[in-house]
Amino acid sequence: MSSTVSTPISFDYPLQDSAGLTCTAQAWAKVPPHLAGPEKAAVIERIKQLLIEKDAALVAHYYVDGDIQDLALATGGFVADSLEMARFGKNHSAKNLIVAGVRFMGETAKILSPEKRIFMPDLEATCSLDLGCDTNDFAKFRAQYPDRVVVVYANTSAAVKAQADWMVTSSCALAIVHQLKVEGKKILWAPDRHLGRYIQEQTGADMLLWNGACIVHDEFKAAELEILKAAHPNAQILVHPESPQAVVDLADVVGSTSAMIKAVVEGTAAEYIVATDKGILHRMRQLAPNKKLIEAPTAGNSATCKSCAHCPWMAMNGLQGILDCLENASGEIFVDEPIRTQALGCIERMLDFTANHPDLLAKAQHGFVKNIGAA
Ligand code: SF4
Numbered sequence: 347m348s349s350t351v352s353t354p355i356s357f358d359y360p361l362q363d364s365a366g367l368t369c370t371a372q373a374w375a376k377v378p379p380h381l382a383g384p385e386k387a388a389v390i391e392r393i394k395q396l397l398i399e400k401d402a403a404l405v406a407h408y409y410v411d412g413d414i415q416d417l418a419l420a421t422g423g424f425v426a427d428s429l430e431m432a433r434f435g436k437n438h439s440a441k442n443l444i445v446a447g448v449r450f451m452g453e454t455a456k457i458l459s460p461e462k463r464i465f466m467p468d469l470e471a472t473c474s475l476d477l478g479c480d481t482n483d484f485a486k487f488r489a490q491y492p493d494r495v496v497v498v499y500a501n502t503s504a505a506v507k508a509q510a511d512w513m514v515t516s517s518c519a520l521a522i523v524h525q526l527k528v529e530g531k532k533i534l535w536a537p538d539r540h541l542g543r544y545i546q547e548q549t550g551a552d553m554l555l556w557n558g559a560c561i562v563h564d565e566f567k568a569a570e571l572e573i574l575k576a577a578h579p580n581a582q583i584l585v586h587p588e589s590p591q592a593v594v595d596l597a598d599v600v601g602s603t604s605a606m607i608k609a610v611v612e613g614t615a616a617e618y619i620v621a622t623d624k625g626i627l628h629r630m631r632q633l634a635p636n637k638k639l640i641e642a643p644t645a646g647n648s649a650t651c652k653s654c655a656h657c658p659w660m661a662m663n664g665l666q667g668i669l670d671c672l673e674n675a676s677g678e679i680f681v682d683e684p685i686r687t688q689a690l691g692c693i694e695r696m697l698d699f700t701a702n703h704p705d706l707l708a709k710a711q712h713g714f715v716k717n718i719g720a721a
Contacts, residue, residue, distance in 0.1 A: 370561065370658050376470065378664030380411075389665045390417060396672035397421050402442035402465075404668065405431050405455070408603045409660040410446045412628035414668065418446070425629060427603045428454070428500045429515040433697060435459060444671050445679075446663045448473045452679040453504045454513075457686050457693060464679040467667025471659040475501035478558040479537035485509060487534075491554060494534040495526055498692070501560075502537060504681045508688035513696045516587060516602035519545050521710035522699055527551040540564070544587040544594055560588040562657045566621045568592035570643035574619060578640060581617035584609055585642070589621055593642075597621070610634045624655045 381389055390413070397404060404423035406414050415425045423444075424434040428451055435443050435455040442463045445452040450473060452466045479498075484506050488496055498510040499519070507513055514522050523545050526533060533551055535542040537558030546553045566589045575583060575596065584606045585597035594600055599609040603626055610618050611633050620627065621642035630639055644655050670676040681689070700707055 373470075373658035373662060376468065377658065377661045378666055381413075381665050386413070386665065389669055393417060393665065393669055393672060394421055396669070397423075397444075400442055400672055401440050402444055402672060403435075403438050403440040404444045404446065405435055405438075406663075407431060407447035407451065407625075407660065408607070408629055409623040409625035409657055410663045411625070411661070411665075413665060414446045414663060415628055417665070417668075427515060427517055429517040429602075429696075429700065430604065431455075432458060432500075432515075432693065435462075435464075436697070444668055446668065447471070448476075448501075448657075448659045449679075450476050450501055450503065453681055454500065454507075454693060456679045456681045457504060457507070457689050458697075460683075460686060463675075465671035465675070466677045466679060467664060467671060468662040469677050469679070471662040473501050473657075473659060474561040475499065475537045475558045476503055476506075479503070479506055479556060481505040481509075484536060484556070487536075487556065491534050493532060494554060495531045496534050496536075497523065497526070498536050499538050499541065504685050504689045506536070507692055508685045510689075510692040511695070513692040515696070516541060517604055518696060518700050518707060518710075520548055521703065521706045522696065523551050523553070524549045524710055525699070525703075525706060538588050540590055540594070541587045543591060544600065562623050562655060563588035563621070564590060565644040565655070566590065566593045566642050567644065568596060571596055571619070571621070574640065574643055578617050578619065580615065581619045581638075581640060582609070582613060582615040583619045583642070584621060586622040593621060606630075607633060610637055610639070613637075622655075623657050623660065625657075625660060 404418040404421055406418040406425045418425050431451055432454050436458040443455055444465050445455050446467055448471045452464050456464045479502050488509055496510045497512045497514055498506055500513055500515045512522060527549050533553045535553045536556030539555050539557050539559060542553055542555040563586055571593060582598040583596055584599045585594050587600050607630055610630050617638040619640045619642050624641055627639050641655055
């Protein structure tokens with residue numbers, strides 16, 4: 347019989363507005379001004395020119411500013427979730443990669459492509475899941491359960507990945523954990539407690555969960571979502587599984603960013619309530635211009651809004667930062683070689699699994715998406 351055991355460890359990222367570059371107030375303070383008009387056009391042209399001159403490619407996450415997403419696509423780069431960003435960066439022939447996202451994405455690119463130089467618009471762009479999973483604390487936790495397979499989410503540091511057997515993203519976590527369960531493995535999971543709980547529920551795997559959370563998804567509110575749904579009874583509710591259980595339970599579709607975009611593009615509904623970072627709406631609007639997209643609520647009577655559905659660290663990515671990478675070689679990512687080689691195994695295992703088992707991925711994805719026929 348499978349069981350989920352929440353660990354007694356509580357390492358949530360503290361949300362207080364204390365000093366320090368990792369707190370959300372400091373992150374918001376570092377969000378660059380939005381460029382406009384001729385100034386913006388000039389910076390974009392210069393970036394385009396330098397990407398060619400420096401043999402560089404721009405890879406962006408769905409949560410970063412729409413201008414950056416557009417620039418990535420216009421220059422032969424890529425906009426994707428973290429799984430496909432990793433794969434694209436590894437396979438691309440460019441000598442230099444500019445990764446517009448958060449730090450663990452740049453580290454993953456460096457781990458996979460040590461021969462490339464990897465740059466980020468702001469090296470202080472991090473993630474509450476990464477911050478909430480300290481390397482040494484995780485090592486102690488892991489040491490208590492040597493019989494368990496260690497599965498970590500992509501949103502962790504290179505040093506935590508170096509301690510893992512598998513890395514997963516929300517696109518493939520369900521398929522991989524399901525396969526591990528079939529093989530009779532017990533799992534130690536970190537760091538997102540909501541995603542871990544959801545995967546456990548879906549697979550029935552025996553999982554021990556680290557107690558981390560994403561500050562963006564953790565704030566979606568079930569009570570307000572029900573009110574919104576009552577006002578839009580025909581809307582489909584799309585929820586990222588980093589959200590709390592009460593929010594996931596209201597979803598028509600639960601899935602990764604890619605799965606949510608697919609649900610909007612291929613779905614027959616005219617309206618969608620979207621519970622993930624609002625940066626994703628840019629790409630959704632481009633791919634499904636006739637669909638009405640509504641942001642899921644983080645405000646209302648039960649609100650404790652720290653992010654308001656937008657990640658402050660993702661927001662730190664700006665056009666000027668990209669230009670600085672190209673002009674001044676600023677924001678380069680380095681990973682110590684012993685850590686890099688240790689972390690490589692868990693990432694390659696994931697990439698090999700997803701490349702070699704499209705059937706299992708599709709099957710798991712079908713399970714991951716509730717009521718897909720109606721979406
Ligand atoms: S949205 Fe959440 S999971 Fe993604 S980078 Fe920001 S804090 Fe981390």
